[in-house]
Amino acid sequence: MRLLLARQVGCTSFEDIRTISGCVCDSYRDACARLILLSDDREFIEAIDELYILNSGFYMRKAFVVMLLGDFMSDPLNVWMKKWKVLSDGLLYNQRRLLGKPDLVIYDDNIKQMCLVEIDRYLRPNGKRLSDFGCMPGIDSPNVIPFHNLFIVNKLSYDCCEMLSEHDSLFKSLNFEQFVAYHDIIQAVSNNLGLMFFVDGFGGSGKTYLWNALSCKIRSQGKIVLNVASSGIASLLLLGGRTAHSQFAHHLVLTG
């Protein structure tokens, strides 16, 4: 607004300040952009690169928070998109150490989420939240940091591209009945309907094949699938399968 006040004359309302050539802009930032008053934030991108030579990711995230709080950047999203890797430095290493899993793989989208959660945490003591900066990406689930849980980490460690190609090869030979079941179940999952399905068929009719196509599809979307069977032999045919009593730690009471 300060930039606009120095430029716009005869304004009698806040709306007037962001009116450019008769058109009311949604924000002061948009108005500045239309008047080409904003820089490309190159100085902040360069500052982050310079700081990174001697500082850890933790310090970089703190520095980015200071830049956000000071409202120095004209387009924080642009800086975030260009420098998220530097800002996320150390997060994967910390998780590997925390979980004792040196080969832990966390995909870029999840690393970005973890970094945003950290940035949000540093903003809070200053009375701000990440959501106050509408131009920044949101946090999908602020109360859940799944990467602190080894079970969830393991279930999310499937390679989405590999799962998608496996799915494609299974999907193309689904028969009509498998396709109908596949379609209904995927619809329910995609729309978060929480439905229960019972798929029945004689031995060898392709139930396991269907489960595997479904599992690959859902895992390729970065979601969790728990494949369980009642016997060890059956569980071996399911991708990533386990027996139900092992997976859910059921206490079996043996009688007779």
Ligand SMILES: Nc1ncnc2c1ncn2[C@@H]1O[C@H](COP(=O)(O)OP(=O)(O)OP(=O)(O)O)[C@@H](O)[C@H]1O
């Ligand atoms: N659409 C399909 N295209 C190609 N192969 C298929 C298809 N459906 C099933 N199969 C093959 O048929 C065989 C039997 O399928 P599957 O194991 O899925 O049957 P099932 O119904 O789970 O059997 P059971 O009830 O005995 O466990 C497997 O070798 C599977 O790869």
